[in-house]
Amino acid sequence: MKWRGYACALGATAACTLAGLALGTWLELVNIAMVYLLGVVLVALYGGRGAVVAASILNIAAYNFFFVPPRSTFHVDDPQYLVTFAMMLAVGLIVSWLTETVRARAQAQADLAVQAETERIRNALLSSISHDLRTPLAVISGASSSLAEGGERMAMEERRALAQSIFRESQEMSELVAKVLQMTRLESGGLTLERDWCSIGEIGASVLRRLKPRLADHMVMIDLPADLPLARVDGALIEQALANLLENAARHTPARTLIRLRAHVDGGEMVVSVEDFGPGLPDGSLERLFDKFHPGRRGGVGLGLAICRAIVALHGGRIWAERLPGVGTAFRFSLALESPPEMPAEALAK
């Protein structure tokens, strides 16, 4: 940068001198000085202060050498020209100072804008999280204080119902906190994949077992080809991505909607899909669904799909949503297939 500024200064001096020599026959000496001044101002606009000083000195030297009588010497006859030199240096420094001030101010404003955007996102995160936490907290503190202060006067079923709602809401909260933590961890890059040969079928069955209560209102089926190959992935993370997709499908479709977990091999990759036969997605960008805090979604900060995207990206895959022809939505992600592992001898023998 600095080096380029000085090159600029040298170039400006050369250009001014050439212009001066070309126009010298019909330009007054004073106006040639103006040409050099213009050169200094231009350098001041684009170079730093050092370049301006260099350009001023070079220009003054060149002006003196080529134009001020006696020509071809650095000797100055008329002290008037010393004033010209001083003015040239002063103008150059002033313009350079002005440019730097303006530039610094613009940079500060840009920084402020970035800061404001970060702040806005953080505030959106905090307000949606606190909103999502406040509801279960209200239930928990209400129900538990009722139990603590008047529990003995309540019927058994009533007490149990209160206790159950405390349990349910606290689980809701802990899910949310886990998601926020996971998102933070995924974004900070502090997560390393623990890849291992995994069966998508096993992971799918394990997710369904774990989410049984949450998916109880829906019809969920696993539909995988018998010869689906193993994938080298971080099983726990892929399980989480699948869980988020299934929960998302259950949350956005009416009860008794069919949700289907599928997978197929497509070229060198495996495509895993969660398809639902619900009312489908409203018009709009499908890509934005995966943004953090995608607006306008019920129940939740919308971290689930963002976490899925981060997990899939960490595996080097893609994730996308499709409107199914007719009705319904598919969320799909791809995982690269590696050459299958060496199999145990007994399995090969059969």
Added chain:
Amino acid sequence: MTPATILVVEDEPDIRRFLRSSLGAEGYRVVESPNGRRGTLDAGMHKPDLAIVDLGLPDFDGIEVIRHIREWSPMPIVVLSARIQERSKIEALDAGADDYVTKPFGVGELLARVRAALRHAARPSSGTELNFGETTINFEKRQALRDGAEVHLTPIEFRLLACLAKHLGMVVTHRQLLTEVWGPTHAADTHYLRVYMKQLREKLEVDPVQPRHLLTETGVGYRLMDDSGTEP
């Protein structure tokens, strides 16, 4: 029959309180230790039937408590893990813990694990016969029956099933299974398990796609559930 004694090594007083009341309500005698050092001592002093150990203790890691106990006792150990990372769970299981519950947990889940572990300790499944679903396995005769009809299992499949049955109702890590069935040189060949578990499910489960007995603990290992240990 005297009630089973359960040692609870946990530093959070509030968690100890609800463990004490819910375990007490189930008829267990509860001994509480607030840290790892006390826990190790109490384990030797009270000789409990089962230990519940929190992994995040203030003085030293719960895994150390497990190692200390394992030096002299085979008592079942159930781990409470607040960390969502699989690794600490696996480390605890490989150090000798029998099962784990991830915080925050419902008491129902913990009680189910405790019951399974105590049942297992009372009747170590070195037994020759195993029943689940429509399946009966006789390890001595190396015979598997499903709906009364014989199913052919390979020697490896038998060994794998026997290893799971030895820890009936409890989780067995990939490493434990691979070491026991294929030997220490194959301790990292998880894909062997994927292949054989799939075969076992196809032979023994009514619905191999959504199994009820040969269960996957993603990232950790497998668990064999018989009919008495239905899922919490």
